[in-house]
Amino acid sequence: MITTIGLGSCVGIAIRDKQSKVGGLVHVMLPSSKEVRSTGNIAKFADTGIPELVRRLEKMGASRSRMVAKIAGGATMFAFQSKSELTGVGDRNVAATKAALKALNIPILAEDTGANYGRTVTFNPETGDYEVKAVGKPIKVI
Amino acid sequence: MAEDGRLTIEEMSDQYFDVLKEIGNIGAGNATTALSTMLGTRVDMMVPKVRLMEFKEVGTTLGGEDQLVAGIYLVVDGDIHGSIMFMQKKESARAMVQKLMGMPSEGDDFSEMELSALKEIGNVITGAYLNSLSTLTNLTIYPSVPDICIDMAGAILSVPAIEFGAISDKMLLIQTDFADDDDLSGYFILVPDEESDAKILHALGF
Numbered sequence: 304m305i306t307t308i309g310l311g312s313c314v315g316i317a318i319r320d321k322q323s324k325v326g327g328l329v330h331v332m333l334p335s336s337k338e339v340r341s342t343g344n345i346a347k348f349a350d351t352g353i354p355e356l357v358r359r360l361e362k363m364g365a366s367r368s369r370m371v372a373k374i375a376g377g378a379t380m381f382a383f384q385s386k387s388e389l390t391g392v393g394d395r396n397v398a399a400t401k402a403a404l405k406a407l408n409i410p411i412l413a414e415d416t417g418a419n420y421g422r423t424v425t426f427n428p429e430t431g432d433y434e435v436k437a438v439g440k441p442i443k444v445i
Numbered sequence: 446m447a448e449d450g451r452l453t454i455e456e457m458s459d460q461y462f463d464v465l466k467e468i469g470n471i472g473a474g475n476a477t478t479a480l481s482t483m484l485g486t487r488v489d490m491m492v493p494k495v496r497l498m499e500f501k502e503v504g505t506t507l508g509g510e511d512q513l514v515a516g517i518y519l520v521v522d523g524d525i526h527g528s529i530m531f532m533q534k535k536e537s538a539r540a541m542v543q544k545l546m547g548m549p550s551e552g553d554d555f556s557e558m559e560l561s562a563l564k565e566i567g568n569v570i571t572g573a574y575l576n577s578l579s580t581l582t583n584l585t586i587y588p589s590v591p592d593i594c595i596d597m598a599g600a601i602l603s604v605p606a607i608e609f610g611a612i613s614d615k616m617l618l619i620q621t622d623f624a625d626d627d628d629l630s631g632y633f634i635l636v637p638d639e640e641s642d643a644k645i646l647h648a649l650g651f
Binding site: 382 | 504518593595597599601606607
């Protein structure tokens with residue numbers, strides 16, 4: 304079981320090879336490593352973090368062609384956040400996540416993204432269950 | 446040092462920290478006076494703690510990433526650009542709103558009225574802090590209308606963390622404890638953008 308607590312506008316991407324049951328979770332904060340100066344931590348960005356997770360899963364014996372993904376997060380926590388820019392960073396994170404997965408040919412099986420609340424996610428690579436918890440809401444398994 | 450020769454946040458001197466701490470101190474002092482007037486009681490204040498910490502540690506400081514907190518967030522404009530956030534554990538926010546409104550606050554959620562009161566408290570406190578920053582640096586600072594969100598600390602912190610994330614993995618946290626019989630402590634996070642950091646440093650003679 305892999306957990307990440309309190310995803311706000313960040314996105315938690317769970318990737319798994321259904322056959323070998325090798326899977327992992329990456330938590331990205333920003334859409335692109337190309338827009339910023341400090342790029343020390345590649346796991347922080349959708350465009351670098353997702354390929355890195357895939358690379359590590361392949362190293363552990365997963366096959367790219369069998370990989371599937373589930374994504375959660377990308378909320379807009381404060382109402383005016385979305386007004387200050389054309390689109391909020393949550394939406395941009397979700398869009399960049401989808402683009403990165405598409406580029407790697409990894410299909411998205413399910414998603415729970417957007418809205419205005421935080422999510423705690425738990426991924427079970429054995430079964431592929433991706434559990435999403437939010438404050439005051441029933442637990443969702445996608 | 447960053448490629449353009451500017452100091453990164455990790456390299457800021459102890460002196461700069463002392464200045465920020467002092468600004469925090471004066472700001473919190475003003476905030477205490479304002480709070481005391483609003484609440485109609487005496488409010489004491491501890492010396493603020495200023496710390497540079499990893500995002501993860503900030504969550505822990507607030508009682509874990511899944512701790513429920515109230516975050517009041519404002520965008521700052523004028524000579525500097527950035528954002529400021531005032532955070533309180535949900536229980537502290539509740540204690541404060543009860544004092545302000547003079548009636549018990551019940552249920553899991555806050556009423557519209559209580560949310561509005563919390564926004565106002567956040568407004569007064571961040572305003573006091575920004576005022577002292579503005580006075581000391583002679584920079585014009587306009588805060589926006591505040592917005593409030595009550596959720597897991599991790600989710601709320603991701604908002605300033607993302608803004609900081611573009612330049613660093615760490616953020617500056619100012620902790621202010623308003624001493625009272627109840628726990629009324631709160632935390633500020635000030636997020637100036639890169640240019641503004643340089644402007645503040647320059648205005649302070651660094």
